[in-house]
Amino acid sequence: MPPRQRGRECVAELLDGHPSGTPTTVLIVHPDPRDRAAIRAELVASGRLRVVGVTGDRDEAVALAGRLRPTVSLLDDRVRAPGTDLVEALARWSLVIVLTDATERDAVVTLLQAPVQGCLVYGHIEPPDLVRAVNAVASGLGWLSPSAAAAVTWAMRASTPRPAHPGRGSSHLDLP
Amino acid sequence: MTDVLIVDDNPIVRGALRGYLASADDMNVVGEAPDGRTAVTVAQRLRPDVTLLDHRMPVADGLTVVAQLAEHTSVLVLTSDAAEDLIAGMLRRGARGYLVHGEFEPPELLRAVRAVAAGQGWLSPRGASVTISVLRDQAAREREEASQADQLRQLRQGFGLTSRERDVMELLTVGHSNAAIARRLLLTEKTVKNHLHHIFTKLHATNRTEAVLRWSGGQGQ
Numbered sequence: 001m002p003p004r005q006r007g008r009e010c011v012a013e014l015l016d017g018h019p020s021g022t023p024t025t026v027l028i029v030h031p032d033p034r035d036r037a038a039i040r041a042e043l044v045a046s047g048r049l050r051v052v053g054v055t056g057d058r059d060e061a062v063a064l065a066g067r068l069r070p071t072v073s074l075l076d077d078r079v080r081a082p083g084t085d086l087v088e089a090l091a092r093w094s095l096v097i098v099l100t101d102a103t104e105r106d107a108v109v110t111l112l113q114a115p116v117q118g119c120l121v122y123g124h125i126e127p128p129d130l131v132r133a134v135n136a137v138a139s140g141l142g143w144l145s146p147s148a149a150a151a152v153t154w155a156m157r158a159s160t161p162r163p164a165h166p167g168r169g170s171s172h173l174d175l176p
Numbered sequence: 177m178t179d180v181l182i183v184d185d186n187p188i189v190r191g192a193l194r195g196y197l198a199s200a201d202d203m204n205v206v207g208e209a210p211d212g213r214t215a216v217t218v219a220q221r222l223r224p225d226v227t228l229l230d231h232r233m234p235v236a237d238g239l240t241v242v243a244q245l246a247e248h249t250s251v252l253v254l255t256s257d258a259a260e261d262l263i264a265g266m267l268r269r270g271a272r273g274y275l276v277h278g279e280f281e282p283p284e285l286l287r288a289v290r291a292v293a294a295g296q297g298w299l300s301p302r303g304a305s306v307t308i309s310v311l312r313d314q315a316a317r318e319r320e321e322a323s324q325a326d327q328l329r330q331l332r333q334g335f336g337l338t339s340r341e342r343d344v345m346e347l348l349t350v351g352h353s354n355a356a357i358a359r360r361l362l363l364t365e366k367t368v369k370n371h372l373h374h375i376f377t378k379l380h381a382t383n384r385t386e387a388v389l390r391w392s393g394g395q396g397q
Contacts, residue, residue, distance in 0.1 A: 088350035112308055112312065113311075113312060136301035136304075142225065142303075142308050144303030144307075148297075150297035150306075151297070152267075152299070153271070154297075155311055156267035159268060
């Protein structure tokens with residue numbers, strides 16, 4: 001078996017949280033205490049993930065991220081930081097997965113302009129997804145729920161040749 | 177029931193996929209194809225809900241036929257090739273999902289097929305990461321281009337040319353002679369020269385080349 005093939009089997013194992021050296025640490029940033037507890041329980045149950053911080057407060061989230069340097073931060077996008085960009089702040093210290101209600105294609109594509117590695121959309125999250133998303137992102141890859149994947153594949157199709165200015169075509173390239 | 181077409185040059189892979197899909201109550205494998213060209217013919221005829229498409233195949237590879245296939249069916253790429261260009265190319269040409277062999281467990285294949293059949297998408301971790309970064313780079317490039325175009329617009333406004341002078345300047349920029357400019361704008365050559373004189377003064381230019389350079393945002397002395 002060629003080495004690349006073996007590498008990919010490792011990815012599949014990684015997603016399920018098989019042994020991979022140092023444990024992955026996670027910060028949970030979510031406004032609802034019960035959901036926070038549920039997410040924590042699910043991650044902990046995987047046996048390979050360590051939840052190092054849990055908060056619903058944006059300032060505390062940034063402080064915790066800076067202090068604990070979690071591998072991955074799970075951020076519910078209802079936790080907002082007016083004036084500052086919470087995603088940017090968290091992304092300085094960890095890899096960010098955003099949890100959202102957004103299903104509109106434009107909203108999801110806009111959300112992914114921020115430095116996030118994954119997007120889990122409520123209503124499309126099946127039991128193993130949370131853990132697999134964290135493991136995928138921790139191993140340097142990404143994770144998108146089906147509706148988010150639909151949004152980005154749509155954006156990719158629309159991006160031939162240039163997406164952001166649909167009405168404008170490529171006329172701005174004609175500038176002398 | 178979800179009708180599925182399996183496209184892969186390896187009969188063992190096709191057989192394994194067929195066997196696995198057949199174990200799900202809601203999947204119906206309607207056909208198989210060993211290469212891209214056959215796949216297009218079969219997809220045209222059977223219009224399966226979902227087509228599992230490999231990339232490296234004889235006759236016509238996946239990337240070559242994905243756009244044609246996408247006209248008749250929702251394409252879910254299933255390949256061991258995870259190069260960034262290939263992932264981006266497949267998605268730009270119409271694939272609804274991208275699965276990399278070895279990055280998923282069998283149940284995920286069913287979820288992916290169901291998601292794509294339902295109009296959603298499916299990207300395995302590498303596909304997700306490539307797509308996110310391609311879109312983000314592209315948006316950054318577009319912001320940069322937009323801001324450059326904006327700066328140029330402001331710079332040009334700053335020169336304070338009249339609208340006639342702008343017309344002359346634009347033709348000058350694309351390399352027209354005075355005579356050609358005169359013909360285009362229905363002016364005499366003398367009037368064009370006059371306009372150029374004013375333009376040179378406003379742009380602090382001493383000749384045509386320098387004027388064009390300044391009009392394009394250059395710093396020429």
